[in-house]
Amino acid sequence: MNGKTYTALKNNSSPAGLKEIPMLDYETFSERITGSLKDEARHCTAYYGAMISGKLTLICCIADDRNSTIEVFAYEVAEGAGLRSLTPGFPQLHIFEREIHENFGVKFEGHPWLKSVRYPHNRADNRQIMDNYPFYSIDSEELHEVGVGPVHAGVIEPGHFRFICNGEKVLHLEIHLGYQHRGIEDLFISKNNALQRCILSESIAGDTAVGHALAHSQLIESLAGIEVCEALQIERCIALELERLAIHIGDTAALCGDVAYQPGQVVCEALRTKVINTTQLWCGNRFGKGLVRPGGSNYQLSRAVAEEILKLTDDIEKRFGEITNSIYSSPSVLGRFDEIGTVTHSQGLTIGTVGPSARMCGIPRDIRKTHPFQYFRNYPVEPVVLEAGDVLARGMLRNLEAKESMRIIRELIAIWSDKEQPVTKPVYDYRLKPDSFSLSLVEGWRGEIFHSAITDSLGKIVHYKIKDPSMHNWMALALAVRNQEISDFPVCNKSFSLSYCGYDL
């Protein structure tokens, strides 16, 4: 193979021509992946199959955190070919190979766990059905299995958890998802309409409406060659941090609820309400639906709203600080959080975890810093990184990140005040660059959100890929509960707070 083995893209910048993406043979393709992943500063941000001109093409995107580039390269699958699985050497690829297998029937030889990801409606093999998912089981008189879900005891999304336990101790947890599958990626193509795509992007995971809508808008702006002004870029960063703040506070409430620490629960619930009501004051929706659109905004930040946001951060800072001091010094809480559900640094690297799930075990992955987007290109963010990898670390990380978000919001508003300028209205009649590939990354509250699209010779989107950070991170939960009491599962689950619909798509 001569010449380049990858094309390097920057987040939030121009697309690549489809022809610029090197089409490698599988040997070179796999060497490119395995060679890259030996380096801790690189991880696989997305790896998926796309039908391009009737041919199945595997596209791999490796994020290099050191020089803020994403290396993209491809392999065209020969009809009926079996491919050597790369998962045994690099388990972080397991979920991507499974997805390609399920969607297109590609056999990955040597994959240890080639099971369904989500039972999509257009899967390659329709004989595979949800009701006979092949759970791992052990034939033993001493061990028993516990099945939970898909409908859970709380008001949450559906998924099935199958535990193998020795008495109260969990030996193994298998997480079987797919119940939430809505066929959303295909809808991005079949609904050839800009506004419909915006609404879809806000519904990928409604708890991350701002994060996913921003990933989508960035992608469209990249393909359409639209530049947005600095004022709007700052507004988007503020909206994203408000979303992070609200969720981190809300999850702190949920964590307290799980260990029956009632003051922490009620105070944090009320504080979260204040944050999302401020988002509602800004755009009319508590989750920020409608706030982020390609090319402009229907809800330009006003001085009055900015004032309210500043007042909010002052109030929350004081009261959240006060209650988190109580939470994290209460022996009854610490007894349930400390050294519970530990994921080690090396496990985190092995499974390729991202976002807070990575930062709680010493892996400094944060797209705001490593592949900056919007105004974070001018305003550097230093990620909060903890080492312990247990429930306490995940709780503390939320606590510290929430406080960091408030600081960022205040500073961004100060910068914004000097740059205030009329923001344009959203652009819905965009024309996308033909025969192109583009990608977009955003650090949502769960971690890196990845969107990418491929256009045909007329500039029509023919492939759309979404990766919610939960795609990487569910495995972290499965590892966390090993050798824990099964009664610690709820608090482990809440501490990760992963997305079902973002994963099921």
Place this chain on the structure above:
Amino acid sequence: MLKEIKSLAHHGKQFVPDLRTQSVSPLFRGRPSIAGDIIAHDIKAAAAICPSGAIDSNTGSIDLGRCVFCRECEFLNPGKIKFTNDYRIASNTRNALIIKPGDNNPLRLDKTAIRKEVRRLFKGSLKLRQVSAAGDNSCEMELGASGNVNFDMGRYGIEFVASPRHADGIVITGPVSENMARALELTWEAVPEPKIIILAGTDAISGGIFGESPALDRRFIATHHIDLYVPGNPAHPLTFINGVIDMLGIK
């Protein structure tokens, strides 16, 4: 202990005293008001931009069961279409969700269509089982918030319970994926009679933006009596609680 007491003192009283008259952001997207004199040209344009087919291109009516509350029709026709912040938009009949031009009346339940046993049995206590059937987790979070310290629907004896066996009915969110259809059916079967069905959010009522997706299976919705429709994207806690207490006849 002293620290906790101090936190709770600063916490103060957070509950919304009157859930029927609570004021929300003027930008909140609730019941739309469409001018009686809106012209055919404007109706056509609004219907064309609507992402979920909620606007009838002939009559100009907006179906709140399909509307995703994006407000784009209002941006296109300022002065002719206006989303008010009236959050009391739940209804017990599907037809009442269709708002016609010139219709500015608040949405209220059709008392004659409420099953007698619903008020007789559940007025003092209503336990609900929530089933998320491909919901995007915003409606689920709003239903969770309905019982929090702010909205506190528990004051009316309404709460979510862990098991369908303990429930008087189910609240469905999401457009109902094929992959959740069986679990939804099983949950419903596990609820003892008499029982009710509430649909929360536009996705549950019509499929919303996912309406045409081949990954859905909405037969359950089509073949069961629905006791309450709660529109929204997501359904706001105030919309949900007001709908439920109106259904139960709580003053």
